[in-house]
Amino acid sequence: MAIEKDKKVKRIIQAVIAVLVIGGIIIGAQFGKTKYSSPSESLEANSSTKTTDSNSTSSDDLFPIKTATRKDCTLAPFLVADKKGFFKEEGLKLVFTGELNNDAVTPSILSGDNDVADTHPNSLALKVYGGSKIKAVGRSIIEPGPDVDPKLRHMRFYVNKDAVASGVKTWSDLTNYKGNEKIKSAGFNNTCEDFIPNKISDAKGVSRGKFEWITFESDLQKIQALKLGQVDIIGVHPPFFDAATEAGLTQISDSSEAGLGEATGVYLYYFSDSFIEKNPDKVAAFVRAMTKAQKWANANVEETAKLTSEFIGTEVKGNHYYSETTQINEDTIKPWIEDLENTGAIPKGSIKVDDIITHKFEAQ
DSSP states (O other): OHHHHHHHHHHHHHHHHHHHHHHHHHHHHTGGGSOOBOHHHHHHHHOSOOOSSOSOSOGGGSEEEEEEEOOSTTOHHHHHHHHTTHHHHTTEEEEEEEEOOHHHHHHHHHHTSOSEEEEOHHHHHHHHHTTOOEEEEEEOEEOOOTTSOGGGSSOEEEEOHHHHHTTOOSGGGGGTTTTTSOEEEEOOTTSHHHHHHHHHHHHHTOOGGGEEEEOOSSHHHHHHHHHTTSOSEEEEOGGGHHHHHHTTOEEEEEGGGGOOGGGGGOOEEEEEHHHHHHOHHHHHHHHHHHHHHHHHHHHOHHHHHHHHHHHHTSOOOOOOEEOOSSOOOGGGTHHHHHHHHHTTSSOTTSOOHHHHBOOTTTTO
16 A cells, blocks of 8 residues: 555656646747846946956857846855856856746756756755755855854744744743644745754754745745734744834744754755756866855855845845865755655655765866
């Protein structure tokens, strides 16, 4: 029975992936209506700040790396790599192709409409389990150590005024909050938005079963929902910590309490297997450029936030903390896969770390 159930689950996931791929191809057909653009070109059109790199190399001579336009907490390393000339140093040009719904991102990679995307290990593992031919080539975000400014931690968690009035001051206090009624938590399943809170709950002795998950497309939407009492608790990422504070929200925890070290926030860049096979030198160049950008972003937090603010048109006062090495530490990937196994999202042993990452582009 268990084997049949596993086969049925896998067939369902594969069917969903197939539908998404078709949808992605349809979306890709619409890309001709969206002007492709480099973020540095967009920034220079709207800012007095100019690219620091030499313009001696024509953009026509650079290899384009296409990715979906994003205006969220994953944006900063791409902007830095482009604006500070790290892509150009590697013979690349970043091209933003337009915004996509989250479900359409991987299909756009598989269809070739985009080249690179990024996600957490659990989401990547589910995509690979469902049949997507993709692999991670490097790390983006990681959870900073205790010696790094707390404003760079992957998430902070806030509760509504009713929870505060009920005496909720720490995560452990959620044990008795609302009695047998579910706690409404904002977040998507099988992302950092449920993985990190679940790990904190495990560490603090709070049952995962107490939470009901309600999805929102952005942190700003979650902040508004908490203010309106539509949810009880939300997780917010660094670019919007100040927005949460300005909204008068009460913080009870942050991602460091998950107890997983840098694994807590790990985020991965991935390409399709076919792109990696056809363009290994370009993937290696991408990894080098992003590693340079991430080192720069960590060392220049305020300017990184400014670049992000200029691009998205909303004030941003912080960003994530990023990996400064091309190496992918497998110990930061394993907890995410193991959690999928423990929750029954995938069968045990069905996905291994080397099914979703490659070490081919390390230390180049």
